[in-house]
Ligand SMILES: Nc1ncnc2c1ncn2[C@@H]1O[C@H](COP(=O)(O)OP(=O)(O)OP(=O)(O)O)[C@@H](O)[C@H]1O
């Protein structure tokens with residue numbers, strides 16, 4: 004009997020080696036190699052080809068038809084926006100998220116809305132039986148004769164069913180449970196995930212069916228399986244939120260048919276996910292007005308401004324090294340801004356613990372929030388309260404200068420709409436901008452100036 008050949012494959016990047024290794028030379032991660040049996044027949048390679056027999060020829064770009072394909076829209080504008088205006092026919096979209104965050108719920112609701120539009124929808128669950136899916140559907144109030152449920156994990160059977168039913172929308176929940184028989188490794192391994200995705204890609208492209216696949220997320224927060232999965236699909240969306248909050252955020256991280264960084268906000272309710280139309284109001288709802296260490300920032304999330312509270316707590320260190328903790332913002336920004344406050348403003352922060360938090364479980368990752376973080380820290384340290392109707396916008400440089408930010412008018416308008424009285428913004432942003440008259444605008448050049456305006460004193 005021929006000896007079975009095995010190889011070791013890195014589960015992060017797909018690097019292959021005949022011997023086990025502790026550290027992957029490809030992506031430098033530790034303990035990522037898993038033994039897999041090599042597929043015996045060399046013919047399996049051929050079946051993965053996208054379209055056997057067809058050879059493509061170079062064409063003049065001017066001669067190619069570029070009709071914008073009509074997008075399919077759902078009744079959830081938040082969902083449509085994250086996709087760049089709706090579902091593109093023939094696209095393959097990956098939705099990743101922590102366990103239990105609501106991926107199946109979201110896709111079942113989307114499926115039901117499409118089914119109500121007289122589209123045939125096939126929801127394939129590899130994790131739950133058809134009855135379990137039905138139970139969820141009952142809870143969500145999903146009923147439609149055009150929605151089909153299939154509990155199946157074998158990709159060949161799945162593709163046969165797709166062939167037979169010829170649906171206009173397919174959901175695969177989840178890619179980690181689907182397998183191809185020709186590939187010997189276990190479902191969820193790099194080879195399985197890669198091969199199954201490429202087959203689904205072929206089905207989507209050749210039949211023009213949009214396919215949404217659910218992907219699990221590893222402890223580090225990336226989609227389990229190789230990074231190259233993200234390269235293969237047309238769009239990657241992350242569904243995130245804090246377990247203890249009911250808010251869920253759908254974020255685009257890659258999109259071949261629209262801008263990324265769009266964000267859709269939902270609220271998880273007993274009867275399913277509900278859209279949040281005015282996120283700023285919700286994020287500011289529980290704000291404790293008049294408390295030291297709290298400020299409000301107008302941050303851009305994709306093309307939309309949202310107002311979010313930033314809280315800081317500064318307290319003396321009890322033992323040894325001071326702690327610096329940040330939730331919802333890049334934790335490296337906190338020590339950096341504290342160093343700027345120390346050096347440029349003269350606040351003695353080196354023996355203080357600092358905890359900075361974005362309220363409501365949102366994550367903000369743009370530099371325009373710097374000024375609000377810095378003022379929150381100073382406000383908590385000095386125990387001085389800033390006015391609750393101030394909104395702060397600006398990036399802070401290492402010399403303590405407040406730098407220009409993009410889309411200042413949209414941010415300020417959103418603040419004015421919510422009743423804020425003063426916007427403290429970078430002075431540079433005032434050039435060539437006719438400021439609105441429903442809100443007072445104060446331009447500042449340095450952090451020190453901003454502190455003077457908001458907290459008073461020097
Ligand atoms: N009866 C219920 N009432 C209210 N909320 C519920 C109820 N049942 C489930 N949920 C919510 O739905 C969430 C589970 O959603 P769902 O199964 O869609 O998540 P998922 O991301 O698909 O999870 P998995 O990774 O396990 O597939 C729960 O975390 C809970 O918040």
Ligand SMILES: [Mg+2]
Pocket residue numbers: 106107108130176
């Ligand atoms: Mg699920």
